[in-house]
Amino acid sequence: MSTALITGASGGIGYELALEHVRRGGDVILVARREEKLREYKAKWESTYGVNVHVIGMDLAQRGSAQELHDAVSAKGLTVDILINNAGFGQYGLFEESDLDRAMQMLELNIVTLTALTRLFVVDMVRRRSGRIMNVASTASFQPVPLMTLYAATKAFVLSFSEALNNEVSDRGVTVTALCPGPTTSGFQDVAAMHEARMVDRRLMATSADVARFGYDAMMRGKPVAVHGLLNRITTFLVRLTPRSIILYIGRMIAEKR
Template identity: 45%
Template sequence: MQYVGLITGASSGIGKELARIHAERKRDLVIVARRKEELQELKEELEGKHGVTVKVIAKDLTAPAAAKEIFQELEGANITVDYLFNNAGFGGRGLFHEQDWGMLNGMIDLNVTALTELTHRFLPGMVQRGRGKILNTSSTAGFMPGPLQAVYFATKAYVNSFSQAVASEVENSGVTVTALCPGAVKTEFGEVADMDDTDMFENARSPRYTAERGYEAMEAGKLEVITETGLKVMIKGAIPFIPKRVGLNMIKKMQS
């Protein structure tokens, strides 16, 4: 296998589109998600259309040993990962004190712990080889606190901070780290997070559009990409000057 991209959350949404874009460039893949049947269907599609090699790993990344097991399986198969797409993640709407702790803990395990451990395991080899690209799927949610999605917004703030810090550490090594920060996207995320009926998802972008912006930014070695111009202007130019309570109430209303 060559130019291998490891993609988590590859069975649907942005992850599936990232896999398609990678395969269109004749680059091989390791696709990871819980749902083996969906992964197998994607494998057959990509190998049939593009002549690439695709390895399927059905794994629940919230399990404590998942990242280690993935790394060891690929190491044992002599598969070198040149592109790491930490894409898997989910959210959930509600008052923090009323939400189920098991769900919130799983969100932290997936959005933060799995992403961090996979990066920690695969990054040393990239640095040693002097090449590699990492794309962490974050969110515009990472630039502000999020009433009614307190934990989700906080996990994405972590992803933004972590991605930029590591990118600085490996600067000039041949390895780059990019944070993909989309707004609302038409994926299973909205349904899982119980947000399909909110203002945020009224004009949601397609997974393909989002994946293309992320892939392009990763190839260019950018620190981050905010996929919506209007949101970028708001985040960089307006939100820093809005009183905190006013901003919090705005976000809460959008998610209600």
């Protein structure tokens, strides 16, 4: 059975993606800063599912962390068949008022580390002519989002990067899937301090488990872009046909506080 490396596996969508894989009997390499949580899952999953769970506690917003992670995986003699770049966070509010250090950390985690990990692992996959990569993007990848200005821009990068890379490598047995969830219940809203935003409406939000199940299946089928939920699929389609000024107006409206 294959080995999947999942970043941001200590909670939310990443935790559920890891669970999808171990339920199918696959081994996992779990990466996040909260190592104690990952160790809890290791103890539980190894006894419940009879799989191997490797734990690597690491801050992936640090420059050079992707190389460090690739080295740590090689040192353990592991082969990564599936790479899931899930770790990421958002910042809510006016860009001019954002904490600059935190904004730079977001660029590092959501863009730089994701890119470097993909570059490091895709080479091994292409050489083996086999591999799956999932990059967790967002419905925010499809249009600019005022009040989540920089976050949406990082996710636009992830979608563009993933689609083009999939085109480059899919003829050699490797696929790249951009998973695009809409608002989903997880630790994301706490971290981004955005509970008052109109778009955070628990009645309309998906669960991390639903998003993960959908995304995992799409990745295994080699789907290049996987938008979760019918309403999200309709809106991301309509965005392509609607003038940018209207999209920005609507985006601002749903991003504002209630």
